[in-house]
Amino acid sequence: MESAAVFAGLHPIPGHHNHLLGPSRTAIKLLPPSIDKINFSPLPLKFQKQSHFTSYIGNSAINSGNSFRVASPASDVASELADIDWDNLGFGFMPTDYMYSMKCSQGENFSKGELQRFGNIELSPSAGILNYGQGLFEGLKAYRKHDGNILLFRPEENATRLKMGAERMCMPSPSVEQFVEAVKATVLANERWIPPPGKGSLYIRPLLMGSGAVLGLAPAPEYTFLIYVSPVGNYFKEGLAPINLVVETEMHRATPGGTGGVKTIGNYAAVLKAQSAAKAKGYSDVLYLDCVQKKYLEEVSSCNVFIVKGNLIVTPAIKGTILPGITRKSIIDVAISQGFEVEERQVSVDELLDADEVFCTGTAVVVSPVGSITHQGRRVTYGNDGVGLVSQQLYSALTSLQMGLSEDKMGWIVELK
Numbered sequence: 026m027e028s029a030a031v032f033a034g035l036h037p038i039p040g041h042h043n044h045l046l047g048p049s050r051t052a053i054k055l056l057p058p059s060i061d062k063i064n065f066s067p068l069p070l071k072f073q074k075q076s077h078f079t080s081y082i083g084n085s086a087i088n089s090g091n092s093f094r095v096a097s098p099a100s101d102v103a104s105e106l107a108d109i110d111w112d113n114l115g116f117g118f119m120p121t122d123y124m125y126s127m128k129c130s131q132g133e134n135f136s137k138g139e140l141q142r143f144g145n146i147e148l149s150p151s152a153g154i155l156n157y158g159q160g161l162f163e164g165l166k167a168y169r170k171h172d173g174n175i176l177l178f179r180p181e182e183n184a185t186r187l188k189m190g191a192e193r194m195c196m197p198s199p200s201v202e203q204f205v206e207a208v209k210a211t212v213l214a215n216e217r218w219i220p221p222p223g224k225g226s227l228y229i230r231p232l233l234m235g236s237g238a239v240l241g242l243a244p245a246p247e248y249t250f251l252i253y254v255s256p257v258g259n260y261f262k263e264g265l266a267p268i269n270l271v272v273e274t275e276m277h278r279a280t281p282g283g284t285g286g287v288k289t290i291g292n293y294a295a296v297l298k299a300q301s302a303a304k305a306k307g308y309s310d311v312l313y314l315d316c317v318q319k320k321y322l323e324e325v326s327s328c329n330v331f332i333v334k335g336n337l338i339v340t341p342a343i344k345g346t347i348l349p350g351i352t353r354k355s356i357i358d359v360a361i362s363q364g365f366e367v368e369e370r371q372v373s374v375d376e377l378l379d380a381d382e383v384f385c386t387g388t389a390v391v392v393s394p395v396g397s398i399t400h401q402g403r404r405v406t407y408g409n410d411g412v413g414l415v416s417q418q419l420y421s422a423l424t425s426l427q428m429g430l431s432e433d434k435m436g437w438i439v440e441l442k
């Protein structure tokens with residue numbers, strides 16, 4: 026892969042402020058984590074024997090048998106990390122200790138959830154999610170700081186987006202407060218799985234699903250809100266190096282009036298065919314176009330897209346077919362604060378191919394530079410040997426904030442300890 030090591034320099038330096046204060050073209054050179062396979066070790070015995078906990082939303086009390094403890098059930102082992110190869114995390118599922126579960130019936134509100142040992146769940150074969158795809162997911166991350174603090178990034182934004190999606194998918198949803206408290210409880214319960222500073226993050230995956238049985242097409246009679254977590258490193262196999270995208274001209278991700286603007290599970294199954302074909306040809310992922318005029322950018326399978334031309338940064342406007350990414354929204358604000366001009370509007374393929382730089386944003390991908398785009402057989406490369414200095418700068422600013430290495434002037438960080 027061309028210019029593989031170049032985006033590498035984007036790890037914020039522990040103890041240093043890396044948040045650059047204006048449109049700067051200065052690259053930061055630091056070492057990337059190397060990506061290899063993960064060695065998973067089973068739980069230590071003391072964790073295997075740990076009992077079932079119940080946490081009550083609204084206060085942080087956890088019921089452990091007869092006694093209540095405030096804070097994490099794993100707080101007594103906070104300094105003890107899971108025994109895995111922290112230097113080689115990728116973006117793969119790794120089971121952890123606890124998951125969170127909360128149920129409610131149709132027409133009612135979620136009221137009380139609990140932490141449970143992580144494990145398989147039982148569903149009726151007739152569950153709404155299995156038969157008719159009535160489900161949503163979210164994604165956010167927790168970072169461990171050098172001082173032991175644990176940081177969440179804008180969790181209330183995920184809660185709000187889940188509520189909007191639930192409304193579209195005819196599901197009840199937890200309140201913003203319930204969502205955030207449940208996320209905090211799940212992260213603290215799995216504290217030993219949060220990577221050491223600079224090694225990655227704990228990916229948090231909330232799910233909302235129609236878990237009740239239906240046969241005729243209708244909203245399910247019962248819903249389950251569930252959160253599980255997994256330690257992760259970089260999303261793309263390229264690591265932090267630029268990715269290579271292909272523009273898909275036949276298959277579409279979303280349609281006007283459809284569900285492209287919410288994080289429903291079916292949106293992701295719908296892209297697998299084009300994504301698999303692209304990967305088989307050596308591309309990193311697929312960039313989708315609007316399904317009406319087939320010439321305006323929508324998004325990549327798992328992330329939003331931005332183009333850069335001089336001091337101007339442009340991203341497709343949110344109009345029902347594009348997921349309103351929280352990283353997307355944050356990068357827009359960070360870019361404006363750094364003196365860039367930002368526009369949300371239609372972006373044509375011609376404009377894309379003429380850009381100085383292209384990058385993707387998402388919780389999982391963070392800010393991922395694009396090294397090349399292929400459209401109808403024509404391949405265009407970006408930046409200086411694939412390196413996008415604007416994406417470098419924005420990546421650095423965002424991750425410095427998320428990891429607690431720069432001052433949170435935006436008020437986006439939620440500290441857990």
Ligand code: COI
Nearest residue numbers: 163164327387388389390
């Ligand atoms: C995320 O970025 O968190 C997502 O939900 C995308 C997913 C396909 C990994």
